[in-house]
Amino acid sequence: MSCKALMRFTIVTSVISLVFFGFVIFVRCxxxxxxxxxxxxxxxxxxxxxxxxxxxxxxxxxxxxxxxxxxxxxxxxxxxxxxxxxxxxxxxxxxxxxxxxxxxxxxxxxxxxxxxxxxxxxxxxxCYKLPLFIAFIFSTILFSVFSGVPNTLTILRFYHKNKGKLLKDPTGDSEVIKVSQIVSDNQRSLALGLALVFLRIFGTIPGPIVFKMTADISCIFRETEYCGDKGNCWIYNKMKMAYLLVGICCICKVVTIFFTAIAFCLCKYLPKDNSEILHMPVKNPTVKKKRKN
Structure with a gap:
């Protein structure tokens, strides 16, 4: 896939994942x-x-x-x-x-x-809706992980400046494709490292904290320990917890779609410093005919 095709793939799979996750809220008991x-x-x-x-x-x-x-x-x-x-x-x-x-x-x-x-x-x-719930959750996770590899490939992929058109080289021995790199060669390792850092800062670290806060908000009866201290939660408001969890996950999906769409629109504004010329050998049909004879 080209760079833009990878981004389109990420947007489409994220939208499908968002739709499946929206269906989860209707599977209730x-x-x-x-x-x-x-x-x-x-x-x-x-x-x-x-x-x-x-x-x-x-x-x-x-x-x-x-x-x-x-x-x-x-x-x-x-x-x-x-x-x-x-x-x-x-x-x-x-x-x-x-x-x-x-x-x-x-x-x-x-x-x-x-x-x-x-x-x-x-x-x-x-309530016998558990198989339907598992089917929606599995589909949501499946389409979510589809965007993992394309996100990495987008950083390493070339973007065709002349939209795939081949230009004849003056020597006649090759054809020229003008491409632009999303990230220059000497900055690719840095780009992959920064992507991982952002994933940790905005995902892995705050994720468990947000879900723990969601559980605390949804608690309707807690254990009362000695001296009046609050202990474990015994009973949760399941509907409130479901709405909060689905809402948080949907917001994250919308953010993914939004920023991927911005990156898709900004591809044509890549700096000229990242441009590169690739020489493709010219296919000579006369040579093939001689080889067949």
Whole structure:
């Protein structure tokens, strides 16, 4: 590919990657209700507060996170916050009984006839869109990495000043192509080094920091350690996190397309100092005929 063709290839693959990444935001699943966070305790209690009248007598601690799923298909921070006072081990799985905060949902009985109120773990989202999500993410990454090699080749490639037209050499032994280098020979190693430095400064270093900040912003419930210090995040606002991550990645793709387009338009303004004359041997058809005979 020529220099401009490489840039066009980078722009096209970046646009396709951006389109696939935009589709990701539409692959969503319903948020699982979580008591005290995004769902109240059967009309009692307040959002953002795990304590409600049904579990106030339990004196639960939010420093111990052990999620359970009630028969009402609502998640609870721990068996204590669900008001459960009894548990059993059934076929190597734990089950909770007599949970004062769980009043609705289908009841199932164990082998001894007791009705199970909750089971350990988070509730099943009952969403089967994961293969579609993986397909979009894989396509996004695939078209993103396509621009890696063209970006490097663009620095090392020649740009044809006379748009591929051959000029006859006065001697008649060769044809002349006037080309211009994107980067002169003595500065190519420096150009590749600077490209890597920019990639590290604006990508590798701030990337993890930005994503960590995104996770912190999306946190809706944190562990409260002793002395009031905040610890790990237990529950995230998944929709908010998804919008933030997709937005950041889309902005980066738009920046890539914007600067590549600028470089594409500025090719014709390369300095004359980088110009070079290449001599191409003239193809003599008469010589070929003699060789065939």
């Amino acid at each position: 319903d948020t699982i209700p979580f008591a005290g966070i995004n769902a109240d305790y059967d009309g009692t209690g307040q959002l953002g507060n795990l304590t409600a009248p049904c579990n106030s007598h339990c004196r639960c601690s939010s420093s111990l996170y052990s999620a359970i799923c009630g028969r009402d298909h609502i998640g609870y921070f721990s068996p204590c916050f669900a008001g459960c006072i009894q548990s059993k081990i059934i076929q190597d799985h734990k089950a909770y009984y007599n949970c004062s905060c769980i009043q609705e949902g289908l009841t199932t009985a164990d082998d001894q006839g007791d009705f199970i109120d909750a089971r350990p773990g988070t509730c099943d989202a009952k």
